[in-house]
Amino acid sequence: MPLPQLPSLLRHPRWWALLAIGLCLGYAVVTISLLPAWALTVIAGAWLGTGWLLRWGAPRAPRPAARVWPWSLLPLALWGLYVYLNDSFGIVDLGAIFFHLQAGMSDHGGSDRLVAAVLYSLSMLALLAAFTWLVRTDHRWRLGERLLALVLLASNPLLYGMTQRGAAIVTDDGAWLDRRYVAPVIEQAPSDPPNLLLLYLESIERTYADRERFGDAYADLDALGERGRVFEGVRQLDNTGWTMAGMIASQCGTPLMPAGLLHDRQFSPLDKVVPGVDCLGDLLSEQGYRLSYLGGASTAFAGKGLFYEGHGFDTVLGREELAPRLEDPDYVNNWGLHDDSLYDFTVEEIRRLEAEHDGPWGVVNLTIAGHAPNGYPAQSCIDRQGEFDGVDILYSVECSAWLARDLVERLEAEGLLENTLVVVASDHLTMRVSVWDLLIAGERDNTFMLLGPGIEAGTRTRREASMVDLFPTLLEAMGFTIDEHRAGLGVSLLADTETLVERHGLAGINTRMREENALQQRLWEGLVPDRPQESEEKESSPTDDQVVESPYDATGETPASVQ
Numbered sequence: 001m002p003l004p005q006l007p008s009l010l011r012h013p014r015w016w017a018l019l020a021i022g023l024c025l026g027y028a029v030v031t032i033s034l035l036p037a038w039a040l041t042v043i044a045g046a047w048l049g050t051g052w053l054l055r056w057g058a059p060r061a062p063r064p065a066a067r068v069w070p071w072s073l074l075p076l077a078l079w080g081l082y083v084y085l086n087d088s089f090g091i092v093d094l095g096a097i098f099f100h101l102q103a104g105m106s107d108h109g110g111s112d113r114l115v116a117a118v119l120y121s122l123s124m125l126a127l128l129a130a131f132t133w134l135v136r137t138d139h140r141w142r143l144g145e146r147l148l149a150l151v152l153l154a155s156n157p158l159l160y161g162m163t164q165r166g167a168a169i170v171t172d173d174g175a176w177l178d179r180r181y182v183a184p185v186i187e188q189a190p191s192d193p194p195n196l197l198l199l200y201l202e203s204i205e206r207t208y209a210d211r212e213r214f215g216d217a218y219a220d221l222d223a224l225g226e227r228g229r230v231f232e233g234v235r236q237l238d239n240t241g242w243t244m245a246g247m248i249a250s251q252c253g254t255p256l257m258p259a260g261l262l263h264d265r266q267f268s269p270l271d272k273v274v275p276g277v278d279c280l281g282d283l284l285s286e287q288g289y290r291l292s293y294l295g296g297a298s299t300a301f302a303g304k305g306l307f308y309e310g311h312g313f314d315t316v317l318g319r320e321e322l323a324p325r326l327e328d329p330d331y332v333n334n335w336g337l338h339d340d341s342l343y344d345f346t347v348e349e350i351r352r353l354e355a356e357h358d359g360p361w362g363v364v365n366l367t368i369a370g371h372a373p374n375g376y377p378a379q380s381c382i383d384r385q386g387e388f389d390g391v392d393i394l395y396s397v398e399c400s401a402w403l404a405r406d407l408v409e410r411l412e413a414e415g416l417l418e419n420t421l422v423v424v425a426s427d428h429l430t431m432r433v434s435v436w437d438l439l440i441a442g443e444r445d446n447t448f449m450l451l452g453p454g455i456e457a458g459t460r461t462r463r464e465a466s467m468v469d470l471f472p473t474l475l476e477a478m479g480f481t482i483d484e485h486r487a488g489l490g491v492s493l494l495a496d497t498e499t500l501v502e503r504h505g506l507a508g509i510n511t512r513m514r515e516e517n518a519l520q521q522r523l524w525e526g527l528v529p530d531r532p533q534e535s536e537e538k539e540s541s542p543t544d545d546q547v548v549e550s551p552y553d554a555t556g557e558t559p560a561s562v563q
Contacts, residue, residue, distance in 0.1 A: 014057035014137075015048075017130035022047035024127040028083045056138055063139040070135045070145050073128055075152035080124040082158040084117065087432065174517030177254075177489060177509075180500065181519060184253065184278050184471070184487035189287055190479030194453055195420040196284070196362040197350070198474075199407070200247065203370040203430035204400050206232065207444040214435065217394040220401035221447065224408060224424065228451030229459040231473075231493055235445055235501060236429045237466045238510045243366070244273075244302045246427035246446075250470035251311075252279035253488015255513060257520040273307035276525030277488070280471060281362075283480075285312030288359045292349050293317065295366035296337035308364070317345070333376040339369045339400065340378035343407045350416050369400040372431040378403065393433035408451070421452040421478055425470065450477050463493050464501045466509075 026043035029035065051057070135141045153159060201221075208218040239255035240246055248256045252274060259270065281291050291308075292315040299305030299318035308316045319336030322345055323329065331338065337345075346365050353361040368376050375396020377388050381403065388395050404424060411417045426447040430439065448470060455477065463469075472487035476494045485495035493499075500509055 013133060017057060017133045018048055018051040020126045020130035024123060028079065031083050031087045057134055059138055059140060065136050066142065068136060068142065070132055071149040072131065072145055072152060075149050075156070076128060076131060077124060078156055078158060079152055080120065082156055084120045174515055176512045177516045178518035178522055181254065181489055181522065182483060182486040184283060185483055186283055186287065186475070186480045187483060188481035192419065193287060193360045194478055195360050196478065197420055198364045198423045199404055200366045200425055200427045201370060201400050201404055201447060202243070202367050202427060203372055204397055204447055205426045205429045205444055206447045207439055208397050213438045214394055217397040218401055220405040221424065224405045225449045227457050228449050228455050229461060231448040232460060232462040233445050234448045234465050234467060235506050237468070237506065238513050240467045241428050243427045244304060244307065246467055248274060248307065249467035250425060251281065252277050253468045253471035253490040254519065254523065255468065257516065257523055259524040270303055270306060272310050273303045274523045275310060276522045279311045280474065281308065281312030284362050289362045290314055290353055290357045290359065291362045292353065293364045294342060294346050294349060296339065296342045296368045297335040331379070333368065335368050335371065335376065338376060338378040339367045339403050340380040342367065343403060346407065347410060350411065354416060366427065367400055369396050369403065370430065372433050391434050393435060419453055421450065423474060424449045461493060463499060465493055465499045466501050469493055469499050
């Protein structure tokens with residue numbers, strides 16, 4: 001078969017259509033499989049070569065073109081959505097999608113992702129137009145295109161997750177987690193309860209501590225950890241892998257199961273966030289604590305303000321409240337305040353609490369420097385570390401670690417951390433970043449360390465745990481006595497009691513979570529239909545060590561998933 005001359009090739013719509021499809025196919029494969037970028041051209045070239053050999057768009061025995069709309073247009077668009085989400089976040093979390101749709105996304109700072117969304121949309125339009133031309137022109141594609149539509153639907157992980165969750169709604173047992181939930185109650189408080197400073201470092205997981213893979217990016221947190229107790233092995237359960245979910249898991253002892261999956265107001269705006277459970281703020285407020293939350297991003301995004309205002313916090317400060325107080329109003333990033341500015345306001349807030357309140361205080365702080373995909377390093381870090389290339393996430397990790405250590409040292413120098421428990425934790429594992437292939441090469445765990453009175457310095461504890469275990473651990477580290485070292489689904493890592501992950505494994509719990517309805521209803525009590533009477537009766541069952549629901553639980557085997 002003679003090769004066509006280049007000018008005639010460029011004039012034929014066939015080659016433009018095949019090129020558009022080939023480039024989109026190559027990009028999708030490279031994005032999902034983590035192949036190097038140059039593989040895109042190889043895949044696109046192989047597609048064009050196959051099209052030339054099989055004469056796609058120009059069959060030897062052509063039939064009249066048919067003005068039909070391919071069945072595969074919607075499946076292709078859904079695959080495009082999945083590739084966009086995978087490229088943006090690394091792991092597509094349906095729970096996060098549902099929750100953010102309902103809790104609010106209008107005040108997010110991801111303008112760079114908006115640009116990416118526009119480019120993705122234009123690419124998808126080109127792909128759909130090219131595919132429609134090919135189907136209308138080449139009868140062979142028309143004959144097999146319906147089968148292709150079914151294959152695209154069946155293979156899309158996004159639809160697989162939705163189908164799996166839909167099957168869970170009709171499962172025989174949707175209360176496995178709920179029966180293990182222990183309502184948090186403080187049975188006894190210390191005579192002199194400590195203050196609490198809880199620092200969430202956006203996406204700064206403990207995995208970065210591996211110096212063979214990531215150098216000294218985590219070194220300042222390692223140094224901080226030597227002064228306190230470091231916990232290793234804090235894994236990420238499903239429905240705890242984004243900021244609000246991580247904070248709720250660590251403060252309420254439960255994964256964040258979105259309200260929109262059950263009740264008939266599925267995408268109406270929330271006016272409360274997990275109103276059915278008591279969380280850290282509720283308990284501390286009852287003990288006389290004055291509580292403040294500070295974050296650089298908007299408190300309207302993802303329901304952060306609703307959560308803290310509804311769970312015992314007196315002061316909730318985000319971008320809207322803090323940005324007007326900046327000396328330089330232009331010193332902000334896409335999300336809001338840089339972390340050095342946020343920490344300055346954090347110091348001011350602690351000074352205020354110390355001066356105005358005789359009782360204990362608690363401050364929760366959420367940073368932004370480590371946010372995927374590239375981070376938002378503060379100017380003070382650039383002055384210290386040199387120019388930022390805009391891509392290297394390890395630069396941002398180093399920035400976040402140094403700023404956290406610097407904040408603790410500043411507060412100590414002012415005497416503001418006397419009788420104060422300092423907690424440093426990641427809110428969740430990071431999403432897709434420049435070292436993604438190195439991060440997913442081995443096991444990953446979250447940052448969690450304690451510093452302060454009664455905490456033995458230089459101690460490392462390795463437990464198979466999850467973020468829900470932080471809640472009871474914080475309460476016991478502060479000197480509070482709780483029922484059997486439990487709160488929510490969590491177990492204090494300062495006790496010898498088995499965690500859920502140690503007993504059932506991460507995969508086993510995640511499988512059960514996909515079947516769970518009762519815990520979801522508990523979280524959103526008042527916003528979803530009342531739980532069935534049967535579930536209410538099971539609610540009063542004995543604690544985890546005494547509960548045996550099925551042969552799976554009796555033997556310790558991983559439960560079968562819903563078919």
